[in-house]
Amino acid sequence: MSFAFAVAAVFLLFFGVGVRRDRRRFGNAVYLGLAVTFVGIALLAGIEDAPPGVAETVMICGLLVLGLGPVVLAGLLTANGVKMVRKEGRRPANLLSLLAGLGMFGVMVLAVVAATTDSWALHMFVLTLVLLLGYVSFLFVCFVGYAFLYGRMRIRRDADYVVVLGSGLIGGRRVPPLLASRLDRGRAVYERLAAYERREGDAPVLVVSGGQGPDEALPESHAMADYLVERGFPPGAVVREDRSRTTEENMLFSKELMERDRPGSSCVIVTNNFHAFRAAITARRAGVNGQVVGSPTAAYFWPSATIREFVAVFLQYKVVNLGICLTLILLGVLAWASR
Structure with missing residues (x-):
């Protein structure tokens, strides 16, 4: 138990150092997740010393979570996916929560089938699949937890710019509600920065960032x-950045504008809250000295949007993540071949 607490303390130290150096690092999320995991292991290891009845209660609760949790989660994701399709259409990005829910049901059915058969190949396949899902799920929980924090x-008070990221137009001309929430939050941040005492001629500037799409x-x-x-x-307080087509280009082209007028300037970047942490990671990679804040988003939009954001971050670190996934698959193949 003491060893697990010691490991947790080390990862918590790494987390603190990482946040102090740069809050926008995905490694901070992983360090925090590992620290919490080892604290949980330490607490479970010491459960036998708990007062009578506590260990039994914890075990029952744990079994209920492990047994019913995946079923409930899969059901909620499936229901949300149906709602997304009804409200937002059948675009691939809107199907993610539905596909995740159906995929979870599929894995559970496959696990039951494997448990009732003597097929070594099927056992190894399910075990490998569970290990892969366990790794991805751990990173996903780290991502969601740290994104929340x-x-x-x-919000920083010394920023020179407020950068609002674009997100598409309705009918090629009109600002949709999702983008309007970003603009309203950007204006609120701008007014908050402008309210602080500043040097003469050093008022903040608001940059709206978004190019023209093929249907706009x-x-x-x-x-x-x-x-x-x-x-x-x-x-006079608005600057248009009208070349970008992706989040990466939003950052790079906005940085050009800021560096041209105020070299070494800092900014607050505004997007929707589900997109804030990925945008922060992208800003760090682009060398933008900026904090990212989020604007409100409809609750039903969150699951699919969060899954999409996580997939994008997962692939930003594809060398490490795909390398670990391939290693797990290789281990499964070797275990199957050793029979």
Whole structure:
């Protein structure tokens, strides 16, 4: 038990150092997840010393979570997926929670079939699949947990720019509710920065970032600027970045504008809350000195959006992650071949 607590303390130290160096590192999420995991192991190891009845209660609760938790989660994801399709259409990005829920049901059925047969190959296949899902699930929980913490960090007060990321237009011209929430949050952040005492001529600037898609009549940034100005935002405080097509380009092209006018400047980047942590990782990789904050998003949109964000982050570290996944598959093949 003491060993597990010691390991947890080491990972917690790594987490603290990582956050102090740069809050936008995905490694911080992994360190925190490992620290919590080893604390849990230490607590379980010491459960036998707990008062009478506590160990039994913990065991029953654990069995219920392990037995019913996946079924409940799969059901909720499937139901959310159906709702997403009804509200947002059948685009691939809107199917993620539905596919995740159905996939979980499929794995559970496969595990039951494997448990009732004597097929060594099927046993090894299910075991390998469970190990792969365990690794990915651990990273997913780390991602969600740290993204929650990151989204609640205090907004910096010394930023020179507020950068609002684009997200597509309705009918090629109009700002949709999702983007409007970003713009409203960006304006609130801008006004908060402007309220602090600043040197003369050093007022913050709001950058709207988004180029023109193939189905859009004008660049997203132009529609975003029009949305703000029509609601009383000062036109001279808005700068349009109208070349970007991806989050990476949002960061790079906005950085060019900021460095051109105020070299060495800092910024607060505004996106939706489900996208904030991935945008922070992208900003770090692009060399942007910026904190990312999120705007509110409809609850039903969260599961699919969060899965999409995690997949994107997972693939940003594909050498490590795919290497570990291939190693687990290789171990499963070797175990099957050794029979």
